[in-house]
Amino acid sequence: MELSKVVDELNLEVIAGYNDGKKEVNGAYIGDLLSLVMSKAESNNLWLTIQTHLNVIAVATLVDVSAIIVVENMEIDEDTIKKADSVKVPLLKTKLSAYELASKLAKLGV
Amino acid sequence: MTKDSNSMKLNYDVDSNDFTRAGEASSNIKKILKQLGVASKVIRKVSIATYEAEMNIAIHSYGGKINVEITPKEVQIVVKDNGPGIKDVNLAMKEGYSTATERIRELGFGAGMGLPNIKKCADVFELKSEEGKGTKVFIKIFLN
Ligand SMILES: Nc1ncnc2c1ncn2[C@@H]1O[C@H](COP(=O)(O)OP(=O)(O)OP(=O)(O)O)[C@@H](O)[C@H]1O
């Protein structure tokens, strides 16, 4: 499924690094501990997290997730937004909890 | 970066506590491996190993270096820092063991999975540390 479809269907707020949303999405991983995310998230996964510090961008690029989705409407550091734009990692946001979003993703067939 | 016909060497300095540049060395290494056309499975292993090593220098040490050598056969990664060293290396290798402070944990570090992750990704792994001196991690990942 294309990222743009997920963004449209689930009404995700686009914060940075999005481009045209043509990235492929396949599955999701939920996690806030970076070294667990490093070992468990797979490429093309959506990464659902409450972490918003600059470090999330490096983790996302290293494991090639298709987007970071910040849940619970957590505030995102300005540095993180700038970095997401410069390295083109889609950074999205929702006020849903990780559980609420994940169940919607599952229904959508992600 | 230096390059001869058969190998490429990359050297990075990693500062203590520098989270604004966190992940830069590992991101750069990944980019170069991609340009070289290395298999994505291998890139993933190198990315995880170098990222965890880089963050350990930034979080737990007074600063250090990452030296990478890419040959047609393997990627060799040598990580060295200037202390304080690890008292009990076996304990440090245990999944879940971490001395990260509350402040560091809030940033998402401190699962105690970094060293075990490196070991899992490495074909050859050696951790040597001397208290008061420093820590050295030697990693080899074969290209096929
Ligand atoms: N370069 C180092 N210098 C000094 N101590 C270190 C170094 N690397 C690791 N350690 C010690 O070993 C422990 C375990 O390291 P490991 O990378 O597995 O977990 P962590 O860094 O605490 O958490 P995580 O990597 O999951 O974010 C650290 O908490 C720290 O006490």
Ligand SMILES: [Mg+2]
């Ligand atoms: Mg670590």
